[in-house]
Each structure stands twice: as C-alpha cells, then as structure tokens.
Amino acid sequence: MPITMPSPWLADAAGRVLLWSLVTIGFYWGAKRLYRRWPRWWLSPLLVTPLLIGTIVLALHASYRDYIGGTRWLILLLGPATVAFAIPIYEQRGLIRRHWPVLLIGMVAGSLTAMLTSWALATLVGIDGALRLSLLPRSISTPFAMEVAGDIGGIPDLTAVFVVMTGIAGAAIGDLILARLSLGSALARGALFGIGAHGAGTARAHQIGATEGAVAGLVMVLVGLINVLCAPLLAALLR
Amino acid sequence: MSHHTPFDSAARIVRHSALWQATVVGGFWLAGEAAVRVLGIPLPGGIVGLALVLGLLATRRVRVRSVRRGANLLLADMLLFFVPAVLAVLDHHELIGLIGLKILFVILLSTVAVMFVTAFTVDLCYRWRADHAHNHAEPLAR
Numbered sequence A: 001m002p003i004t005m006p007s008p009w010l011a012d013a014a015g016r017v018l019l020w021s022l023v024t025i026g027f028y029w030g031a032k033r034l035y036r037r038w039p040r041w042w043l044s045p046l047l048v049t050p051l052l053i054g055t056i057v058l059a060l061h062a063s064y065r066d067y068i069g070g071t072r073w074l075i076l077l078l079g080p081a082t083v084a085f086a087i088p089i090y091e092q093r094g095l096i097r098r099h100w101p102v103l104l105i106g107m108v109a110g111s112l113t114a115m116l117t118s119w120a121l122a123t124l125v126g127i128d129g130a131l132r133l134s135l136l137p138r139s140i141s142t143p144f145a146m147e148v149a150g151d152i153g154g155i156p157d158l159t160a161v162f163v164v165m166t167g168i169a170g171a172a173i174g175d176l177i178l179a180r181l182s183l184g185s186a187l188a189r190g191a192l193f194g195i196g197a198h199g200a201g202t203a204r205a206h207q208i209g210a211t212e213g214a215v216a217g218l219v220m221v222l223v224g225l226i227n228v229l230c231a232p233l234l235a236a237l238l239r
Numbered sequence B: 001m002s003h004h005t006p007f008d009s010a011a012r013i014v015r016h017s018a019l020w021q022a023t024v025v026g027g028f029w030l031a032g033e034a035a036v037r038v039l040g041i042p043l044p045g046g047i048v049g050l051a052l053v054l055g056l057l058a059t060r061r062v063r064v065r066s067v068r069r070g071a072n073l074l075l076a077d078m079l080l081f082f083v084p085a086v087l088a089v090l091d092h093h094e095l096i097g098l099i100g101l102k103i104l105f106v107i108l109l110s111t112v113a114v115m116f117v118t119a120f121t122v123d124l125c126y127r128w129r130a131d132h133a134h135n136h137a138e139p140l141a142r
Helices: A006-037 A045-059 A064-076 A078-084 A086-091 A093-124 A129-135 A142-152 A156-180 A186-208 A210-238 B006-016 B018-039 B045-058 B068-076 B078-091 B098-141
Strands: none
Touching: A006 A045, A006 A064, A006 B078, A045 A064, A045 A156, A045 B078, A064 A078, A064 B078, A078 A086, A078 A142, A078 B018, A078 B045, A078 B068, A078 B078, A086 A093, A086 A210, A086 B045, A086 B068, A093 A129, A093 A186, A093 A210, A093 B098, A129 A142, A129 A156, A129 B098, A142 A156, A142 A210, A142 B045, A142 B078, A156 A186, A156 B078, A156 B098, A186 A210, A186 B098, A210 B045, B006 B018, B018 B045, B018 B068, B068 B078
C-alpha cells in the first residue's frame, strides 16, 4: 500500500538525523573539552572527534550511508562558514594593504609547491586517478579544498580526510622548520603555518605570536580563495 | 527616539547574539547561492556570499560588530561541519594498508616542501622590499 509508505520512512529518517547528529555534536563537544584540559597534539579534536565517531558507527554496525544520511545538514553549514571568512579578511585589511605583494608571491609559490609536489610524489609512489586529484588541494581550508576537489575531478570527501591529516602533521612540521630556518620576519613565520597547514597551522601560529597568528589566519583564507578562483583553470590543464 | 521599551532592549540582545548573527551570515550565503543560480555565475555560492559581505563591510553598509560574533561562532566550530565528510574513510577500505601509508608519505613530504618554499619566498621578498624601501627613502632623508 503506497499511501502508508512515507510515514515509517519519515520516522526512520528523523530518528537517523536525531541519533547521528547527537552523537556527532556530543563527541565533538567532549573532544574539545578534553583538549582544553590536556592540550597535546595527539588529543587534538581534529584527530579525536572522527576517531570516536567512527568507532561508534562501527560498534553499532551502522553504515556510512546511514551516518551521512543523518548528518549531511552539518556539511551544508560549511557554506555559511565560507561566507564568515569575509570578517577576518576585512579586519586584517591593514596587513593586506601593507604587505600584499609579499603575501601574494608567497601564496602563489606555496600553492604551486603544494599542487606540484603532491602530484609528483603521488605519481612516484604509484597513486593515480581520482585519488591523486583528491590529494592536490589538501593544504587549503576544508570548505575551499572540497570545492576545488569537486572542480578538478577528485573526491571531495577524501580531500576532507587529507586536509585533516595535513593539519595534524603540519602543526608539528611547522615547528621543526621554524627550528631549522632562521626567519627574520613574523610575516614568514605566519605564512608558513597558514599556507602549509590551514586552520590547525593558524592555531599553532597564534601560540607563537599575535602577528604570526593574524598573518596565518589571513593567508589561510586568501590562499583558499585564490585556489577556488583558479580551480577551473587547473581543471582545464588536467583534462 | 530616546526612550527604550523592553522590546528595544530585547531586539538589541537578539541582534548582538552569536546565533542570530550566524543566521544573518547564513542569509548572505543563501543570497550568494541564489545569485549563482539566477545569474549563472561560475563560482560557489559561498564565495559570492563572501564577496558580498566584504563589499558591504568595505562600503560601511554593514558594520563589523553586527556580524563578527556570528562569524566567529561559525569559524570556531568549523570542524563540526566537516567531521561528517571526514568519516567517508569508513567507506574507503582501500585506504587502510599500503595505500594509506603511501598517502601519508605524500602528505608529510609535500607539507615540508610547501612550508619550506613559502617561508623562504616570503622572507626573501620581505627583506628585498625592506631594503628597496630603505634605498628610496635615504636620498629623501638627506
């Protein structure tokens, strides 16, 4: 009887949204509190939240389809988050006015290095196809990276995974590089974190200094924008 | 109007709340999406919304303090919005094992290269510009 079909389906869908949304928000909130209490890199919410939720999904014998069916609305909020990046750009307009040529050259050099080395190293170890394309935009912030991945034929979800891996590794790698190179300017120290490791790098840069943090936050947003704007060009080149 | 009714103060509290401001930012996102669909702009709606807000802030049609808290809320909790996408690994069993190690290798080495090149380039350009500005300023000072 087709007329009774929608009602159990609706109840099922509503239950799924409620369950998985609560699990996701609850574990995210818990992971944040844990990190505030013990700020170690291996307790980073970036690492802990997906691990905990993944464990729950597997333990309940649920599928990813089930899970994503209940939490897709959260991914949709990356749209408003992208718009929100307008505020840090506006607030750092003084920094842009003073240093835009240096920042622009740094962002272009960093982006080209990210794309070219990802491509070359992936090819070297025998990764190709959509997986290789998904690796290209991993050094920019998630909403931008997923957009670029979709444009150039990668898998946006996988790019989100690689973005997270880059963020976790990048904060540590940045410290190592700072110890090796003697960088005279806060501009270089901030740009390294913002362009190399997006949000996680920016958080680390804020711990090093206020100027470093502001520079990292600004270049993170701008480099994401530049990459999205250049994605159609890149897609044409890759075709 | 100098007298404040309870309605005025309630409205002010709502306007200054992070949740309301985040909703306003969400409204700009919807406007961006609509513009992309209607005008056929080949850009993501979020980027168009970003440009719109930046334009309104620059021309002072929107004040920073009426959106800052909402923007901070959305940016601070952005991890929550992409965690569901990250869990796509559950559907990609092929990433567990050798391929996963290869990907880790690519990410680590590429990130070292990106950070090294970025820091080196920015530092070099910064010093070059500082010297350049200095050389031009010198004759004027004398």
